[in-house]
Amino acid sequence: MKLPAATVKDLHVTFGGTVRAVDGVTFTVEDGEIFGVIGESGSGKSTLGRCLVCLINPSDGEVRHRDVDPFALSRRQLNRHRRRCQMVSQDPNAALDPRMTILQSLCEPLNIAGIGSREKRREKAYEMLDRVSLAAEFANRYPHELSGGQKQRVNIARALMLDPELIVCDEVVAALDVSIQADMLNLFSRLKDELKLTYVFISHDLRVVSHISDRVAVMYFGTIVELGPAREVMDRPLHPYTEALGSAEPKLAADAAERRGRIILQGEIPNSAKPPTGCRFHTRCPRAEARCSGEVPATRELMPGRYVACHFAEEMLARHSDTTTIRPGDNGARAATAQPVELRHDGRA
Ligand SMILES: Nc1ncnc2c1ncn2[C@@H]1O[C@H](COP(=O)(O)OP(=O)(O)OP(=O)(O)O)[C@@H](O)[C@H]1O
Ligand code: SF4
Ligand SMILES: [Mg+2]
Structure with missing residues (x-):
């Protein structure tokens, strides 16, 4: 069996010496799973996610990607290592430069990393557009010509350009119309299976997390108050929060x-x-x-x-x-391949 994609031990992230945004969390993210993180605004979800993809340093504790301690790497090694873990965030505009065509935006991570010839980079960009179900003609368009959902697809394609293993998805459907959220979640599931990815899926929306995740961690005030198989935690919570x-x-x-x-x-x-x-x-x-x-x-x-x-x-x-009868080991875990998600407009799953 593969080592966990990420191992987090007693992780702390403190801002300005006083704000303990993440205050001692411990968990593993298994290879190929979707690990959900849920909690109210300010509970520390994004801070945890950013630390997981090495965008911020822990104040204390440990993060490992398989057997690598990324924070012990040299700057150069860390830059290389960062390709393995990517983040997709809520704002579909965040990673797109309005002056660049979609093709240029997609090629940019490879340009910066100095990977492949110009031709190979373009080839990869077209392959990724196809993976996220966008037609090739989108390559020459500019972000303002795309809808929110299409831009979010481009963001996903861009995150995939460096062949990551671990992707932190931070509120990736929150800014989208409810009518396209399910499509987007299904896209994430499909890509995970096709490309053997591992996700940390952050959301304040129980509906989203419980549908897509294998396991879920519930965060309150920088700590994990409950963790377990997603369906089990949602259907039979053991913590009042x-x-x-x-x-x-x-x-x-x-x-x-x-x-x-x-x-x-x-x-x-x-x-x-x-x-x-x-x-x-x-x-x-x-x-x-x-x-x-x-x-x-x-x-x-x-x-x-x-x-x-x-x-x-x-x-x-x-x-x-x-x-209800709960048998030990009857943990409600999902089958390895996620079932398509259907979300209705009234929010009922
Ligand atoms: N760069 C920063 N400097 C200072 N404080 C910060 C910084 N980033 C986050 N915080 C604080 O850390 C705490 C956790 O914030 P974080 O953004 O991780 O929460 P969150 O769970 O992602 O919330 P949301 O659901 O609103 O996105 C909050 O109190 C926030 O104000
Ligand atoms: S009952 Fe409520 S306040 Fe008491 S330990 Fe449990 S969650 Fe905390
Ligand atoms: Mg956040």
Whole structure:
């Protein structure tokens, strides 16, 4: 078996000495999987993603790509290594220069890296356009002539030009019309299978993450509060924050939430420079008890591959077991090849 595409150990990223954007997260991203990261705005998802593709340095802890510690490489080696990991972000315009044709934008990463002849670069650009289902005539157009969805396809093609292994997709469908989100997610799934890619798929949208991901990590305030097989985490959350995220999306989680009684998440995320004591979620948690404000809950593996950081996770598990049968190892993991996604306009999956 291949080494994990990425291994993250007790990773910290601090800004300005006080903002602990990522505050001690540990997980692996297995070869060929789609690892979802979900959480509210400001929970540290993008910071984690940028660190994973070496765009920012960790303040502490470790990131490994297979057996390589990218942050121990020389500058030159790191530049080379960066080709292996790419990021696609929310803004379809971010990576496209309005003065360049699509062909020029696609060839640019190869020009910078000094890879291949002019002819080979162009050939590769046309191949990638085809991969993302854009006709060859798009090559000579300018970004302003394309729709948001078409531009996002170009961004994906551009990220693929250097033959990466790991792609961090940061809110890649958030700016797109709901009617084309499913197409885009299906494109990501197809490319993953065709090109043997591994994704870290970041989104605040439960619908998107639960559909596309094999496993999912739920982030709150720079930490991972729950991690496990995507369907299992979504259908039977063991952390009150995950549960609240689910019920904040009533259309999505209608059935599951109705069984549990809906919970509305109260209040704002606290000041990022001043995390609450004890469990960071205690200022908003509907299940908080006295010990929660004083005692940091340890992360425990409640079932194989299912990690939760809440003092009462065992009780939550017992409650689920009363209504549904959960067998150890019955982790709801998806088949290796993702099924096409259908998203309806009303948000119902
Ligand atoms: N370059 C930076 N300098 C200072 N603080 C930053 C920087 N980047 C992010 N932060 C802070 O780090 C925290 C995490 O931000 P991050 O962008 O990673 O969150 P996110 O989960 O991606 O949010 P969103 O869903 O809004 O994209 C926030 O408090 C943010 O203000
Ligand atoms: S430890 Fe307490 S405050 Fe934190 S999630 Fe669990 S019940 Fe809520
Ligand atoms: Mg972000």
